Amino acid sequence: MIEDAFAVKPSMMGLKTKLIASFVLLGIIPLLVLFSFTYSAYERVMNRNALNYLQNVTDDIERGVATYFHDIINIMELQNTYYVLQYVKLNNLGHRELATRYAYRITENLDYLRQTKSDLEDIVITTSGGIALSTIGEYYVNPATNAIYQRLKNSRQTEVYFVPTHLSRFGDDVFTVAEPIIEEDGVNLGFISEDVSDRLFRDATLGVNLGENGYILVVDQTGRIVFAPDNKQIGQSASSLFPIDRIRAARSGSFTTWTQGRPNLVSFRTDALSGWTFVSISPRDEIVSGIAQVRVAAVIVFAVAVLAFIVFFSLYLSTLLTDPIHRLRQHMQRVSENDLSARLNFSSHDEIGQLAASFNEMIRRIRNLMDEIVSNQKKIRMLEAQALQEQIQPHFIYNTLDSILSLLEMDDKERAIEMVENFGTFLRTSFANGIDTISVEEELTHVTTYLSIQRIRFGKSFEFDVEVDRAILPRRTPRLLLQPIVENSLLHGFEGKSVGGYLSIRGQPVTDGYELSVSDNGIGIDERHMCEILSALSDSSGTFENSRFFGLRNTHARIQLAFGPQYGLRVTSIEGQGTSVVAHLPG
Amino acid sequence: MSKMRRMFSGGALSRCAMVFAFGTVALLSGCGAHGASAPHPAILAAAPAAAQSATDASALAGTNAAPSAGAADDSTGLPTISIVPKSLNNPIFLDAKVAAESEGRKLGLNIEWIAPYTTDTEKQIRIVRWLIKRHVAGILISCNDPAALAPVINEGIAAGVKIATFDSDSPASKRLFYVGTDNAALGSAAAKTLLGILAERKGSAGTGAGGGTERPLKAVILTGKKEAYNLNQRIDAFKRTLSSKLRVTYLPTLYCNDSISQAIDLTGQITETDPDLNIIFFTGGWLFYAPLESMRNYANWIHAGGVAVTIDSTYPVLEAEQRKLVQGVCGQDFAEMGKLGVELLDRSIHGAQVPKIVYTSIRTVTPKQVSSYLDSSTNYEIQ
Numbered sequence: 001m002i003e004d005a006f007a008v009k010p011s012m013m014g015l016k017t018k019l020i021a022s023f024v025l026l027g028i029i030p031l032l033v034l035f036s037f038t039y040s041a042y043e044r045v046m047n048r049n050a051l052n053y054l055q056n057v058t059d060d061i062e063r064g065v066a067t068y069f070h071d072i073i074n075i076m077e078l079q080n081t082y083y084v085l086q087y088v089k090l091n092n093l094g095h096r097e098l099a100t101r102y103a104y105r106i107t108e109n110l111d112y113l114r115q116t117k118s119d120l121e122d123i124v125i126t127t128s129g130g131i132a133l134s135t136i137g138e139y140y141v142n143p144a145t146n147a148i149y150q151r152l153k154n155s156r157q158t159e160v161y162f163v164p165t166h167l168s169r170f171g172d173d174v175f176t177v178a179e180p181i182i183e184e185d186g187v188n189l190g191f192i193s194e195d196v197s198d199r200l201f202r203d204a205t206l207g208v209n210l211g212e213n214g215y216i217l218v219v220d221q222t223g224r225i226v227f228a229p230d231n232k233q234i235g236q237s238a239s240s241l242f243p244i245d246r247i248r249a250a251r252s253g254s255f256t257t258w259t260q261g262r263p264n265l266v267s268f269r270t271d272a273l274s275g276w277t278f279v280s281i282s283p284r285d286e287i288v289s290g291i292a293q294v295r296v297a298a299v300i301v302f303a304v305a306v307l308a309f310i311v312f313f314s315l316y317l318s319t320l321l322t323d324p325i326h327r328l329r330q331h332m333q334r335v336s337e338n339d340l341s342a343r344l345n346f347s348s349h350d351e352i353g354q355l356a357a358s359f360n361e362m363i364r365r366i367r368n369l370m371d372e373i374v375s376n377q378k379k380i381r382m383l384e385a386q387a388l389q390e391q392i393q394p395h396f397i398y399n400t401l402d403s404i405l406s407l408l409e410m411d412d413k414e415r416a417i418e419m420v421e422n423f424g425t426f427l428r429t430s431f432a433n434g435i436d437t438i439s440v441e442e443e444l445t446h447v448t449t450y451l452s453i454q455r456i457r458f459g460k461s462f463e464f465d466v467e468v469d470r471a472i473l474p475r476r477t478p479r480l481l482l483q484p485i486v487e488n489s490l491l492h493g494f495e496g497k498s499v500g501g502y503l504s505i506r507g508q509p510v511t512d513g514y515e516l517s518v519s520d521n522g523i524g525i526d527e528r529h530m531c532e533i534l535s536a537l538s539d540s541s542g543t544f545e546n547s548r549f550f551g552l553r554n555t556h557a558r559i560q561l562a563f564g565p566q567y568g569l570r571v572t573s574i575e576g577q578g579t580s581v582v583a584h585l586p587g
Numbered sequence: 588m589s590k591m592r593r594m595f596s597g598g599a600l601s602r603c604a605m606v607f608a609f610g611t612v613a614l615l616s617g618c619g620a621h622g623a624s625a626p627h628p629a630i631l632a633a634a635p636a637a638a639q640s641a642t643d644a645s646a647l648a649g650t651n652a653a654p655s656a657g658a659a660d661d662s663t664g665l666p667t668i669s670i671v672p673k674s675l676n677n678p679i680f681l682d683a684k685v686a687a688e689s690e691g692r693k694l695g696l697n698i699e700w701i702a703p704y705t706t707d708t709e710k711q712i713r714i715v716r717w718l719i720k721r722h723v724a725g726i727l728i729s730c731n732d733p734a735a736l737a738p739v740i741n742e743g744i745a746a747g748v749k750i751a752t753f754d755s756d757s758p759a760s761k762r763l764f765y766v767g768t769d770n771a772a773l774g775s776a777a778a779k780t781l782l783g784i785l786a787e788r789k790g791s792a793g794t795g796a797g798g799g800t801e802r803p804l805k806a807v808i809l810t811g812k813k814e815a816y817n818l819n820q821r822i823d824a825f826k827r828t829l830s831s832k833l834r835v836t837y838l839p840t841l842y843c844n845d846s847i848s849q850a851i852d853l854t855g856q857i858t859e860t861d862p863d864l865n866i867i868f869f870t871g872g873w874l875f876y877a878p879l880e881s882m883r884n885y886a887n888w889i890h891a892g893g894v895a896v897t898i899d900s901t902y903p904v905l906e907a908e909q910r911k912l913v914q915g916v917c918g919q920d921f922a923e924m925g926k927l928g929v930e931l932l933d934r935s936i937h938g939a940q941v942p943k944i945v946y947t948s949i950r951t952v953t954p955k956q957v958s959s960y961l962d963s964s965t966n967y968e969i970q
Contacts, residue, residue, distance in 0.1 A: 096688060103700075107675050111704040136714060137675055137701040140667055169717045 023314030054267040062269040127190040155180040164226040173198040211286025324352040441473040447482040462501025472514040475587035484551030493522020519580040525573035666724035669699040683925030690929040706845040725749040725932040732814040733757035755817040774824030780915035806866035807838040858888035872899030875907040916952040923947040
């Protein structure tokens with residue numbers, strides 16, 4: 001099906017289709033050229049925008065988390081409250097019974113504060129004596145094996161210690177923020193810590209488009225991964241993912257790395273509190289596709305709009321151009337179906353209008369010509385019928401049959417048979433209805449048959465001979481052309497001449513056709529009659545009412561109707577010597 | 588700082604705690620304004636290298652990681668018994684805590700007090716699992732939901748941790764023993780106390796009731812958690828004992844989930860919306876830990892002739908009785924529960940056989956006795 005569609009050749013396409021295709025191509029090609037020129041520039045801009053976008057995302061995430069860090073660090077100011085200090089001091093002094101009095105109230109507040117921050121899982125006050133007080137109560141810890149205590153036990157001033165993601169007592173993924181509890185005199189009493197669910201990092205990326213495979217990492221100052229969506233990566237070096245030096249060199253930035261031949265966009269921002277760096281990693285193709293989604297939609301809308309405009313404009317223009325042609329074609333179709341009455345009306349004077357005017361003129365001429373042809377044909381038929389009627393008059397038939405009968409009575413069978421054969425041949429040629437022209441050879445046969453019949457009828461009062469150039473024998477001639485002429489010679493030329501009549505029939509080619517001539521040695525035509533004959537022959541309108549010179553006029557008219565006014569009969573006569581009639585014919 | 592100390596120095600326990608929390612929130616309220624751009628002046632960003640170089644792998648987890656297995660998960664080297672009450676916000680357990688810690692010191696044990704802050708069965712289960720993972724020497728638990736806790740208790744027993752129940756039993760579990768009140772007897776005692784009060788009033792109870800035993804009295808029961816085995820035993824016994832002596836119509840039971848604030852709300856609503864109410868039976872003393880001013884509707888109802896009987900005879904409850912906010916008090920001996928629980932667990936840890944059920948004493952405190960009981964009770968509120 002598709003092959004068929006492509007198999008359509010331009011020559012098979014309509015003019016309108018061609019015009020539309022041309023206009024569309026002319027419209028699209030410049031767009032494509034423009035697009036190819038701007039594509040690389042667009043790519044660069046897109047890449048820069050993607051990096052900017054990713055940087056903004058990373059900055060936002062870091063700012064959000066940093067605010068959270070500030071909040072939970074402020075919660076740790078709780079360590080400076082009276083109850084907490086009393087609780088810690090009493091425990092460190094071994095006064096557990098007294099310390100217990102404070103535990104309930106502190107626990108109540110720890111739980112209340114825990115609820116003030118989402119993702120805050122627990123707040124714990126741990127004494128240097130190994131007692132921990134949290135939102136779930138009091139329990140013992142071993143300071144010697146507690147990493148945070150070991151890290152902070154020598155602190156003499158406030159500092160914040162961030163512990164990377166690990167499992168909490170209940171098996172949840174948390175990271176821990178801790179501060180030492182320092183007395184005014186610098187004595188280290190223990191530490192306060194907060195466990196924060198790693199949902200904080202996961203939720204920070206909610207609603208952010210980093211592409212399908214994009215993700216956020218948190219790495220510490222050494223490049224070790226503190227948080228990753230895949231927990232297996234936690235604790236590992238991030239150097240396999242991107243160059244660590246790049247994120248150490250600045251507080252924030254973005255760059256492109258390549259993994260397996262594909263570009264990854266990396267942007268980072270380091271939190272001042274924790275020293276942790278938030279790194280967004282996103283396959284460029286995905287994030288660009290995400291960012292470009294709106295632009296692509298806009299481009300598509302624009303392209304569709306332009307294309308639609310081009311198509312509609314092309315349609316309009318092509319319709320404007322092809323509609324007259326289409327009308328012309330329809331008109332021609334009507335003409336081809338013999339409807340010559342329709343006329344094209346075009347108000348425009350452009351080429352199409354001129355073509356339509358020319359076409360109208362052509363049709364008018366054709367119509368006139370056809371009318372003329374029809375008229376001529378009618379005349380020809382009428383003349384033929386008249387000629388036939390004239391030639392095959394009943395008395396001719398009667399006389400011929402009577403002659404045949406006489407021959408039979410005279411027992412001259414041979415001549416009777418000859419006459420019957422000649423009469424049959426004569427009638428066959430005479431009644432060849434529907435055939436306008438015959439060959440010269442057939443015409444000569446017909447006239448010699450006629451003369452043969454007449455010789456039998458009239459006795460051998462005349463002689464005739466036929467001498468025709470063989471070259472003209474195949475040429476066409478109006479049927480029954482010569483019979484009226486020889487009949488005139490027999491009836492009028494040889495009038496009163498019982499013997500010695502002579503008819504000469506000649507034929508030879510001439511420059512623009514050929515000529516057939518009939519000459520007799522009859523009485524000739526006097527000048528007055530000659531003038532009348534010439535006048536009758538020159539009367540193109542045809543004087544059919546006048547029966548005078550009917551044979552000559554009929555023959556002359558038939559030639560001219562069939563072949564044009566330059567052809568016809570030419571009569572010359574010398575009174576007392578004879579008459580010559582020449583038929584000039586094309587061929 | 589000194590101002591904050593003054594704020595904390597007075598008032599009832601809850602009020603004090605609320606003020607304390609408010610003070611801390613006030614500290615937090617300015618956090619957002621600082622933003623991320625201004626580093627904390629005394630904060631040093633610390634690398635986790637120290638944590639990762641710690642010798643104890645579990646300590647890498649930081650604050651709350653499970654210490655190494657065994658009883659000696661602290662620096663003392665003493666066996667640890669973890670006591671898990673229903674919640675931390677229920678002061679009824681304070682006597683038990685003090686007594687248990689005292690007994691622990693006497694027996695050379697570390698006593699831990701660990702529970703979900705509010706009544707939360709799921710969290711209680713997670714805590715027990717954590718204690719089992721730590722492999723503490725013993726666990727004494729008051730079950731929020733006996734059925735839900737039974738499998739976890741069984742896990743601990745299978746893991747070699749000695750687990751017993753106190754206050755609220757899980758009889759279907761494999762716990763070593765139960766030490767606590769005979770809750771059926773306690774419920775029955777409460778019912779008898781109520782009957783005595785009504786008898787003294789010659790059958791009159793409730794606002795304008797003026798009725799007596801001839802017509803049904805309207806009662807409501809306020810209890811803790813719907814699944815609490817011990818509380819349900821008390822309710823059943825209370826109703827059973829009354830049924831043969833008194834015609835009572837019970838309103839739908841109120842569940843405060845061991846929350847003082849919910850107890851206040853529910854009591855205030857029922858006494859306001861149903862002034863014809865004659866009797867309230869508290870299966871625990873949650874309401875009486877609240878400041879007086881928070882229970883005005885209830886106080887009005889009492890003054891109008893309502894009769895209230897409560898379980899628990901802690902200091903705040905006795906104070907309420909002295910102020911005539913409750914007429915009948917049937918107490919449990921939580922101190923005995925704490926002491927006996929630790930003692931029996933210690934014996935069990937050392938391989939001794941212990942009885943399966945040990946009932947602690949019940950006491951009924953009449954208004955005439957309340958002063959002397961107050962003198963002998965511990966007030967945990969900081970004055």
